[in-house]
Amino acid sequence: MKKRNKSKWLLLVALSLLVIVLQGCTKETSSKTGQPKEVNIGILRVPNDETVARAKQFYDPYFKEKGIKTNFVVFDSGVDANKAFSSGSIDFATMGHTNGVVALANQLPVKLIWINEVIGTNEQLVVRNASGVKQMDQLAGKKIATPFSSTSHFSLLNTLEKYHLTDKVTLLDMNTLDIVAAWKRGDIDAAYTWQPTLDQLLEDGTSLLSSADLAKDGYVTANITLGRDGFLEKYPDLTRDFLRANLEGGNFYRKDAETAADLAAKELDITKAEALKQMEGTLWLTGEELLSDKYLGTSEEPGDFAKVFSQTATFLHKQQTIQQEPTMEQINQFIQPLYIEQAMKEMK
Template sequence: MKLKNKIFLMVGLLVLLSGGLAACGKNKEESTKEAANPKEVRIGIIRVPNDKQVAIQQDFFKKYFDDKGIKTSFMFFDSGVAANQAFASGSIDFAEMGYTNGVVACATELPVELIWIHEVLGENEALVAQKELGATSVEDLRGKKIATPFSSTSHLSLLKALEEAKIEDDVTILDMETAEIVAAWERGDIDAAYTWEPTLSKIKETGDVLIDSRELAEKGYLTANIDLVHKDFSEKYPNLVRDYLLALNEAVELYKDNPEKAAQAAADALEITEEDALSQMKATEWLTLEEQVGDGYLGTSDNPGKFHDVFYDTAVFLKEQGSIKRVPDEKEVNRFISSKYVELALEK
């Protein structure tokens, strides 16, 4: 090779090398910028005495986020529908809801992931009839008006209860938020309602419980409250999602070790009595990190748990009811329900 050609080759290599180093520097800078912690984590809550309320009151979230310079803010949602709207607008990072709204989120391809089962529902959700009806069974509601928040766990449970009683075509179902249910109940505008706490306790004062979600779970219709995370957040900050779950798990462990202390924390957060909080908490089943990835629930990344099947079956059911336009396939469901953050938490 001639000297002149060698010089040109060396110059060319230097130009390429310097360009590559500049690009690497730029990528490193962008990567660092992406990994920088957010100033705030925005968390949606519902008014039930569960692990999240305990974690808030016991400052478990602050324990994991404050030392990183991250503020935690909490926003109340009366329904999963409202929480999904917040996810769609990008105004929230985490939110809890009944898992049926998680099915809706999956079916409508919201950019979220299911990362946690808060509690498996039991006596804390129930179908209650006005006492003056004298109803003793679901069948006695034939021809009556029943309220429930649509696309919620209560809605699903109500429809299953009506199917079991073979009166699904013989009642009028009204879509109402929980606050509306109480007002309609007191006016006598509705004959029955399927709802959750604290609304449930209010209508039980002048009503009769006909069936609850624990009874339906025993018939194979499991329902649960779950937590979703926005993918914009989880893809940037997987370790913060892990820390979020560690905070929730501390609340679960506290409840299992000292239920009275956990109940007092939830009661303080919700401004109810400790007795009411403990009663509602005992009506559900709380899961630790290890239990979350058990075969009966989320399962692992390699071996999806039974909850994936429950999720898919619910999607089929909601499609039949006209609540969603399409049923996500098995692969979509398995991508939507993510165990990897629980697995990260178990590694720490």
């Protein structure tokens, strides 16, 4: 009798374990369609092509109508997005290209598949009017905040180097919300940050320069999208679909900027004027521009953005932000225009 009970107990345990295993399998992939049950997308709270695509529901035909749930996860910067990539909890994420360099240097299992926008006047170095600073050399001895490892941090460090202020200021690592709070308390004298935080600082602050000014000196910064290797390799069709929706978002903005700004404003809970100002402060690239020599290039011929990546890597290595500087070969393997090429073909 005891043996029979023990056998039944072992059978129940085995069946329970089988159910758990099967549940684990179906969490990522539907057995009927071979497609994932959900896609996790990391986003920045900025009005970009992804924001317009969400507002216009451009992702729905590619995901929702196939029974795939899209989860949009907000990250204040790429630092947290990279942590999520490390844990395998997201499939795509938008971030500043500097954090893309960090991801590559730390050998995260990701690839660069998209440039959302080239940064311009939407990121600026601003000083509090109460600080008395009116020109660059007066920053000496001041406290400046920025989110470390971000595009703003990269731009700030290059600015300080250019004006020989590197060892003459105190740098503070703060996220955008903390920057606003510290600014209001008078704890910092200046900050290099992006919209919509930027406009709050400009209420009682003055801009000394923008990332558009730095781009003229050769220091280009951009927001990019990375994709997780496991997802890219398993679902190349859905990766192309994701980029097609982004292309549609960008095309809609170029066709009707006013409506796009209105949609983005509602999505982000900001005013239409704020959204339009932020959108006009960046350069949104067409599919053709993304695949041009000036940016990503093609699968056969890498574009100039690889040089921007290399320049950034050299700088971050010098600043000891990354321990090992990626080679140009590694950078070219990291940047994958193939998915845009395929998405473009499917849209013709």
